[in-house]
Amino acid sequence: MKFVFSVLLLLSTGLNVLEAQEPCASHQILERLAQENPMGAIAIKQGQEEAYSHARQNGPNKSAPLYRIPVVVHIVYTAPEENIPDSLIYQQIEVLNQDFRRLNPDSALTRNEFKPVAGDAGIEFFLATLDPDGNPSTGITRTQGNPGGIFGVYEPFSDNVKIAADGGKDAWPTDKYLNIWVCNILGGFGILGYAYPPVGDVANWPAGTAPADTNLQGVVVHFPVFGPQNPQAAANGLDMVNRGRTLTHEVGHYLGLRHIWGDGDCTEDDGLNDTPPASDNANQVCDFSKNSCQDQGGTDFPDQIENFMDYAADSCMNMFTQEQVAAMQYVLDNFRNPLVESGNNLTQNSIQAPNTGMQLYPNPAKDMVHIRWSGQAALGGHLELLDARGALVKNFEILASSSSSINIQNLPAGWYLLRLNNKQGTFFQKLLVH
Ligand SMILES: [Zn+2]
DSSP, rough: OOOHHHHHHHHTTTTTHHTOOOOOOHHHHHHHHHHHHHHHHHHHHHHHHHHHHHHHHHHOOOTTEEEEEEEEEEEEEESSSSSSOHHHHHHHHHHHHHHHHTOGGGGGGTTTTTGEEEEEOOOOEEOOOOOTSSOOOOOOEEEOOOTHHHHHBBTTTTTTOGGGGGGGOOSOTTTEEEEEEEEETTTSSSOOOOOOOOOOOOSSSSTTTTTOOGGGEEEEEEGGGGSSTOEEEEEEGGGGOSHHHHHHHHHHHEEEEOOOTTTTTTTTTSSSSOOOOOOOOOOOOTTTOOOOSSSSSSSOOOOOTTTTOOOOOOOEEEEEEEHHHHHHHHHHHHSHHHHHHHHHHHHHHSSSOOTTSSEEEEEEEEEEEEEEEEOOGGOOOOEEEEEEEEOOOEEEEEESEEEEEEOOOTTSSEEEEEEETTTEEEEEEEEOOO
């Protein structure tokens, strides 16, 4: 009965989604919440207004410490191709980090008129190294799902992927982890992802007005567009969104951002001044001549199709704005702070030392470890894998790069040290093999 109910709701409230081929259902989720729980929706909106008002008035805090967010990726599959490999998950986290730190190689393609407002969000994400019970974890779960029903897929309006009893996978505590579910969402209907907006202090709201079950907080992404160059993107006709930017967009929503066209005409706005008004989304293409609204006063900017919160093709998305950064910082400081605290605690307790220029994913690891290089470590060099007694186990020559992967298959479980030597110095990182 529950499934019939949700399909009927989809066919009624979701029709505009299907007609408009909206790749992101986050706005529709919010509209649905507004119908079911008007007080809760008003509370969400008040929180958003608070964040946007702060962002417009103050801009980003450029001396804020780096925000580090622990992530758990739940792979919920019903067919083998939906059970995407660890390597693609590491690459996706890499893309997410590049986009949120403005270290994405295509940041150079931001048009000159928008370069002054483009911003580094100072937010980094890492696969959780501890599970909710405190045990070492890869930050990845895999579940053979069973959504049942007529279509046999997961759908946004019942959130069945987030509920084990409905054939999905229950969240890890959503105040401590960013939960990301990857599954087959409504195959063929064009929805690529959705996220819940941040909620304020639910405890202080009147009973019954909480905007959403906290166990539903997080992000859902359609499996073919999770990870850059996922072969399933081409197989599903989704080449234009094959660079892993659906997750960047949805995490933007999760941290409070709206679509830059405000989901309406030129009179609707996203609440921020450095995203020019637009009357519509970029429709998954790269039309740099698009200027859908006359800006009030000053320069009439074109539509900012390179913004991650538009719907351009992945190949022409490359920026958040300064005010978007400020809004996300506000949300992290005020509405999702336990997440940051949790990230800090996990960092302190974990085996990753910050700022060494070498970060390992996952850690603990098995079979493969993915390395992200930054600063002078990105120049490459001679990499050694030493065991706990300091004996050389393997060595590798690393070319100048932002990332590498090394094979650690057949290594006995235990502690190791990775040590990179190059002309600029020596860089260390501990690795736990399990
Ligand atoms: Zn969206």
